[in-house]
Amino acid sequence: MAGAASTIRKPVEADGVRIGAGAWYAIAVLTGVSFFNYMDRMVLAVLLEPIKAELGLSDGQLGLLSGLAFAAFYATLGIPLARLADRSSRVRLLAACLALWSVMTAVTGLARSFGQLFLARVGVGVGEAGCVPAAHSLIGDYLPPARRALGISIFQAGGLAGLSAGLVVTGLLADHFGWRAALCIVGLMGVPLALLIFTTLREPPRRGHVAEAAVEPAAQAIAALLRRxxxxxxxxxxxxxxxxxxxxxxxxxxFFIRIHGLTLTQIGLFSGTVSGVGGILGVMLGGWLGMRLIPRDPRWELWLPAIAYGGSAPLYAAVFLAPSPWIAIGIKLFATFLAASGGGVALSAIQSFAEPHRRATAISLTLFLSSLLGLGLGPWLVGEASDALAPTFGKESLRYALLMSTVALVWAGLHFFLSARRALRDRVA
Structure with a gap:
């Protein structure tokens, strides 16, 4: 693996050197990590209704379980684990983190109270905190810069496949064996991959000069990054x-269960399939467009996600206003496709503004804030808004709470455009 990685130090377009099979094997394994990363992160989503019924929880508490319980430690530990990834073996770190969050997902199925569920989700967040920074950093060294957006998009496609499979598999398991068994089975599925990573994946040489990572304090690295x-x-x-x-x-x-009356199996099968198909096709299209457009003008790595995020907002709004679940699911296919087409490109753009010895740190800095706002506050505030609107709208309150959250996608698109205005001056890679 290391030998294969060492043969791709220049962009393929520059020297005609082919990317070795070892590097593509590593990308495939890392895509599998992304699969379980999203699967175990989102598995609770399809189980919220049966958990609420058994434990008597409010929408606000469900929002905390699916959001802040995971995100608080995922965000907090992301930066120190990223600094560890910048200084030591990313492969070993990734294997250990995958094993931890897989086991803690299974432990979630054993919880008997809100407090126990909360602590189990914290454990999942601790494990997953080390995944993305280490994986993205590895992809940046396995592939040349010109192919980086494609590699990150493939990695993201694995996550979207995991999200889809998680909804489908978890819905089926929960309907037949209960939500507890579903969590235990899904959680333990990731352990064999952790062993495969530890035994077969090789640490690639890092691109550029990385000796600075051993002596540069984290605060100094973060300050340098934020000056851009x-x-x-x-x-x-x-x-x-x-x-x-x-x-x-x-x-x-x-939403589909409460508003449209779908079963766990139905929502897992139909919504999960739509999320997987739309998401995977979208993220792969985004990676392909990025590979074609970014060499012409590097600002396309920011323009593409600006168009994707902003354009998906009215489509998601239409999902929540559709009169039938089947129309809503059909619209969701296009909304997911468009939003996903910008996701992988946007994440790969982070490495354009970070030196090699700060790469994982830059990714973890992004994950820190996006985890607190997205994973933490996003689901929780939707739940709180639904509770607040319930006295007026009844079960329809969730529909209006979700409609309000689509505004964030337009706001995000604006910042992508603002980033593009300074991109040429701030790029370092």
Whole structure:
């Protein structure tokens, strides 16, 4: 693997060197990590209604479980784990983190109270905190810069497939065996992949000069990154966009069950399939467009997500206003496709504004804010808004709470455009 990675230090377009099979194997394995990352993160979404019924929880408490319980530690530990990834073995860190969050997802199925559920979700967040910074940093070294957006998009496609499979598999398991068994089975599925990573994946040589990472304090690295306006706006765009998308994604299954009367199996099968197909096709199209357009003008790595996020807002609004579940699911296909087409490109753009020894730190900084706003506050505030509107609108309150969250997607698009205005001056990679 290391040998394969060492042969791709220049962009393919520059020297004609082919990307080795070892590098593509690594991308495939990392895509599998992304699959379980999203699957275990979002598995609770399809189970909110049966958990609420058994434990007597409010929508606000469900929002805390699906959001802040996970996001608080996911965000807080992301930066120190990213600094560890910048200084030590990213492969070993990734294997350990995958094993931890897989086991804690299974433990969630054993919880008997809100407090126990909360602590189990915290454990999932601790494990997943080390995933994305280490994986993105590895992809940046396995592939040349010109192919980076494609590699990140493939990685994101794995996550969207995991989200889709999580909804489908969890819905079926929960209907037949109950929500507890569903969590235990889904959680333990990731453990074999952790062993595969530890035993077969090789640490690639880092591109550029990275000796600075051993001596540069985290605060100094973060301060240097935040002095770049393009990166600041990019971080804000991704964070505000996450606020909208995670709030929508976590509550969509409950919306279809509560408003349209679908079963767990139906929502898992239909909504999960639509999310997977639309998301994967969208993120792969975005990666392909990025590979074609970014070499012509690097600002396309910001213009593409600006168009995607802003354009998806009215489509998501139409999902919540549709008169039937089947029309809503059909519109959701296009909304997911458009939003996903900008996701992988936007995440890959982070590395354009960070030196090699600050790459994982820049990614974790983005995840810190996007996790607090998106994973943490997004689902929780949707739940709180639904509770607040319930005396007036009854079960329809969730519909209007979700409609309000679509505004965040337009706001995110604005920051992508603002980032593009400074992109040429602030790029370092």
């Amino acid at each position: 306006p393009a990166l600041r706006h990019l971080v804000l765009a991704l964070s505000i966009g996450a606020f909208g998308t995670y709030g929508l994604t976590q509550w969509l299954p409950a």
